[in-house]
Amino acid sequence: MAERSFAKEVQQLKIGAGEEFRGEGILAITKALLQCGVGYVGGYQGAPISHLMDVLADAEEIMSDLGVHLEASASEAAAGATLAASVHYPIRGAVAWKSTVGTNVASDALANLASGGVLGGALIIVGEDYGEGSSIMQERSHAFAMKSQIWLLDPRPNLESIVKAVEDGFELSEATNTPVMLEVRIRSCHVHGRFKAKDNKRPTMTVAEALENPQRDTNRIVLPPASFGHEQEKIKVRWPKALEFIKERKLNEHFGPDEGKVGIVCQGGMYNGVMRALQRLGLADLYGASAVPIYCLNVTYPLIREEIVDFCRGKDAVLVVEEGQPEHIEQAIGDILYKAGGTAKLEGKGILPMAGEYTGAVMLAGLTDFLRAYQPELLPAQERSPNDPEERVELPDLTGKVPVRPAGFCTGCPERPIFAGMKLMEKELGEHHVAADIGCHLFSILPPFNIGATTMGYGLGPASASAFNVKAKKRPIAVMGDGGFWHNGLTSGIGNAVFNQQDGVILVVDNYYSAATGGQDILSSRADNRSRSTRHPIEEAVKGLGVTWVRRIDRTYDVGKVRDTLTEALTTEETGPKVIVASSECMLNRQRREKPLVAKAIKAGKRTVKPRFGVDEDVCTGDHACIRLSGCPSLSVKTLDDPLRDDPVAAIDSSCVGCGNCGEVAEAAVLCPSFYQADVIHNPTPFETKVASWRRAVIGWLQRRRDRRRLVFAR
C-alpha cells in the first residue's frame, strides 16, 4: 500500500475524447499512455516517478480492462529489460523510473535494447530528480541517450505538451525502430494543469497474443555479427529517419518573430522559466508572444542541423539555455555552427552558470546579461541604465538565524531506535566504519545520530564495505533497507559477502515497504496485496544464500536488544557475514492504515488502547540527552515558567504516536526517569472500570493523606 492513494484521481483516466482532464503531470502521463494504446507498463518507484507508479498501481483495474499489463518491476534494470517485449512484437511498452540513478541501474538493458532496436514503440519515462529537493547526485540523463542512441524528448512543462510528447514518442520510436526517452523534471511531474483528453485505445496486439504467437529475428539480437550491423544501422538508417520525423512533425517549436538580432535556444523543460524571465523584462506576454525569437527543443537528442543553422542565421548572438552539466547541447550546437560557417556568437554556460538549477533569479539575471551585451535596446530603461542600483531595499541578513531543517525520521519511525541502539553500542565498543545505503535509514548520517560514512547506490551498502574484509580489531557495519535488499542487495551484498566470507555485520532495516519511495509493497511486505506475492521473509532469503549467523529483531523499538545484538555480532568468534534483520512497520504507513480503524473502533464502542508518551516537566532537568539519541519530531522542548530553570525541558506534543522509542532509550541509556507512557483506554470493560475506580479511591486517599500533612504549593 503506497503512502498516497490515487484511487479517486484515477477515475479521470476513463474520460473520453473532448473532455477536459485536470490533475497532476504523472496522472496526465498515465492517461496519455492509455490514449496511445500501450500494451504493457513497468517501472520502479523513486521520486519524482513514485507517484506515477502509485497511479499505475491504483489504475491497475482500468488498465487490465483495456488489456494492458502492469509490471511492478524489481528494479530499474528489470524495468528496462521489460521493454524487450517490443523488440519482436508490434506492442507499445513504457517503463518509468527516477533518473539518473535508475538509468544507471537500467543502462545495461537500455544499451542492449537500443542496439537491436525495437518494432513496437518503446518509451522510457525518466523523472529527472535534479535541483531543489533532490535526494541524489546531480547528473544528467542526456549522456545515456547519447551513448546508446536513444532519442531524448524534453517537452515544455505543461500537460498538453507532455501528453503530446508521449504520443510523439511512440510514433518516433516506431518510425525509427529506436527506444525513446521522455524526460520529465520533478516539478512537471507534480504540476497541476489541464488538457483535452482523447479516448483510450486498446493495444493493437496484447502481450498475451504475442506470447501465444512467438516470433524471433536473430538480426535484432545483440550478438556478433548482428551487433556490428546494429551500429551501422543506427547511423545509416535510424538516425536519418529520426531527423526526418522530427522535422516533418515539427516536434521542435519556434516562438516569437522570425528574425531578430538575438535568439534563444532552450530545452523544452526550460521554456516556462525562459518565458517568465522575458515576461518580467516586458519582452513576452502571458500567452507566449515573445519579442525575442525562441527555438524550443522538445527533442534534445538528436539535434536537427538545418533547423539550428536556420535559426542562427543572421543573428548576432544566440543563447543556449541548458540546465545541468556537461553542456552537451551547447557543445553540439557549437560544432554544428562552426562546421556550417555560422557567424552568430554562441552564448550559454558562462552567461548562465555551468552548474546548478536554473531558478527564476538565475534565469532573469542570465537573460538580462545576455540582452545587455547583444541587444540592450530591448531591455526596459531601468535595467539598461538604472538611476541608482544601490537604491534597492537592503534585506536584513538572517544567516545563522534560521535553523537548517533537513529531512529526518518521521514521528514514531522504527528506524530511529535502530540508530539509537547503534549509538549506545558505540559508547561501549567505540566508533565503527558504517557503510550506509539509500533509503530512509540514510537519515542516520544527519544529527542527532551522525552515523554512516558512504552511500554508493541502492542496495550497495554491504558491497561498499567489502574492501574492509580484512583482519582487524573492529568489524565493518553495513546498513541496507528492505527496498535495497530486494533491489540488488541480495546478490551484490549478501551473496558477495557469503562468497568472499566477509567478516562484517550487515544490518537489514526491514520496515515492510519500500518506505523512502512512498511505501510501495515489496517481496517481504507483510500486507495482503491483491495482485502481488508478498510475505517472503528476508532472513529466509539470507539463509538460503548460505549465511549462518542471522538474527532477527522483531520490534526495533527494543533499543537494548538492538544494542546487544549489534554488540554480539561485532564480538562473536564466528567468521563470515553476520546478518541482523531489524523489523518494524514504517510508522507513516502504519498510521495511515490504523488511524481510521482506531477512530472507527472508538466510535463503535469497542475497547481500544491509545498509547502516547509524556515527560514529567519537574523531573526533566533539561540536558536533552534523550533528544540527542532520538530526534523525534514529537519530542521537542519547552520553556518553563520558572525563573529557577535556565534551560528548556523536554516535552512531547500531541503528534506522538506512542511508539515507545523515547522511553526505551531513556531506559537503555540509563538517562532519566522523566518519561512515562500514558495509555488511554477507550470504552473499557465494566470490570476494568470498577477495578480502576477502586484503585483510584485508594491512591487518592493516600495522596490526600500525604498532602494533608505537608505544605502543598499550587500554581
Added chain:
Amino acid sequence: MNVHVEPGGARGGAAGVIKLAILAVGGQGGGVVTSWIVALAEANGYYVQSTSVPGVAQRTGATIYYVEMVPEGEATPILSLMPAAGDVDIVLAAELMEAGRAIQRGFVSAQTTLIASSHRAYAVAEKAAPGTGILDGAPILEAAEAASLRFLSADLERVAVANGSVISASLFGALAGSGALPFAKEAFEATIRASGKGVGPSLAAFAAGFEAVTASAPTPAMGEAGATTPAEAPEVTGPAALRSEWAALCARADELPSAARTMARRGLEKVVDYQDLLYGAEYLDRVEIFAALDRASGRTDGALTEAAAKAIANAMAYDDVIRVADLKVRASRDRRVRREVGVGVGALLNVTEYMHPRAEEICAVMPAGIGTYVLGHRWAYGIVERLFSNGRRVRTDRLRGFLPLYGLAALRPMRRRLLRHRAEVAHMEAWLATAQRVAASDHDLAVEILRCRRLVKGYSDTHARGLSKFDRVLSALPLLEGRADAAAWLSRLRAAALVDEAGEALDGALKTVATLDAPT
C-alpha cells in the same frame, strides 16, 4: 515599512498573475492547503497551476509548494513552475522560521503579503543542545516586517489544535483573512466543504485562523513571550502551623535585596517542597550570607544574592530517587498527566513510568554508613548491581506500582542521613565557600561561580557528566582570579560547556584560558 520597489522594472508580461508560495515543514499538510487553493481558484474562474517538490524532503524537512493563478481567458497562459526571488505576491509560512527561510531565499519582497504562523517547530539542532539551543524569533519578526509589503502573523498551530484540526485549515483561514486573494470568505469555506474530509473541525480552525489575522492587526508576540515573567505567588495549603512557619520564612526572604526577592521566594518554595520548612530556613541562611556580601560590596543590583538564591535552591533540591518517587505519586502530577493526555469521559488511563536507577543511585539512598560500605565492597555492590541492571517499568495507576514509589517518597524525612545528602552538602559547601571567598575580591566573578550550578543536571551518567563539566569549569579559577576579565571568561567557559555533550568545546576553551597568562 519598506519602500515599494518594483523588481526588475515592469512586471509587464506576467501582470495579473497571482504568485503564491507555501513554505512548510514536511508533515504539516502543505499539500492540503495547496490543493484547497487550486480548487478555490478554479471554482472562481481562475486558471491555476501548482507545483511541489515532494520526495524525501517531506520527511520532516523544509518543503515549498507553489501556485500561480490568473483569470481564465481564451488562451492558455504560460506560468512559472517555481517561485522566483523578488517575484512572489503571497507567502504562507506554516512556521515562524520557515518565514525566515522565505525571506532568506528572497521570496519576500515589497510586493509580498507574508502570512506566517508565529509558533515554532524546533529543528533538531535547536533541541539537541545540552543547554538552550532555541533560536530567537525576534530577528525573523523584524525582518518579516521590514521585507514584506504586509506581514500578518498569529499562532495558527494553537488555534488549529484548539479547534480539533490541523494547521492547514487555520493557514487557509489566515489566507482568507488577509484578503490577499480576490475571493470571498464564503468561497474559501465552500472549498473546504467540497473537500469532504473532516469538514466540521476544518471550518472551525479556518474561522479561527481568519479571526487571528484580522482581529490583531499588529504582529503578536511569539508564543513563549510570557515565559520569563514570574508567576504570582502560589496558593499554599497544609496544616495551619506549617503555614504560619511558611509565612515567617517568606517574610525573611522579603528582607533580601529587592532584586533577588522573586527568585528567593521561588527558591524557598522549591526547597520546602523538596524537603521541609527547616530545609527552607537552611536555604535562607545560605542565601543571606551572600546578601550580606552583596550589601557590603555597595552594589545595588542584587545580582550576587539573586544568583545565590537560584543556584542554592537548585543545589539543595538535587534530584534523587526519593524526589522522583515523590513527584511521580503526587495528586497534582496525576491531574497534569490527565490534562495533557486528554482522558475523555468514561475512558481510563494507565500510566507506565520508564525508570532505570543505577546501583549508584540505589546506594545513594542508603543510610550513609551502609551506602559507603556497599560501594566499597564488591560482593555487596554486585548484588545491588544485578538487582538494578535492567530498567523498571512501573505502573503507577496500580497499587503494585504506586505503593513502592509512595513508600520510597516516605523516606523524605530521613534524607539528611543518607549517603547522597552527605556528598551533595559537602560539594555545595565547598563551592559556596569558594564563591564567598572570591566575592570579597571580585564580585562579578563570584556571581559567575554561582551561576555555574546550571551545569549540574540530570541523572546517572548525565549527572556525572554535568558534575564533571562543573568541576572542569571551576578548575580554571586559579588561572582567572585576579584578572580584570575573570568573570567574562568564566561565563564563556560555562557557555562552552553547554555547546556539546562530550565537552569538546569546553576543552578548547579551557586550553585558551590556560594560554592566557602564559609567558610570551
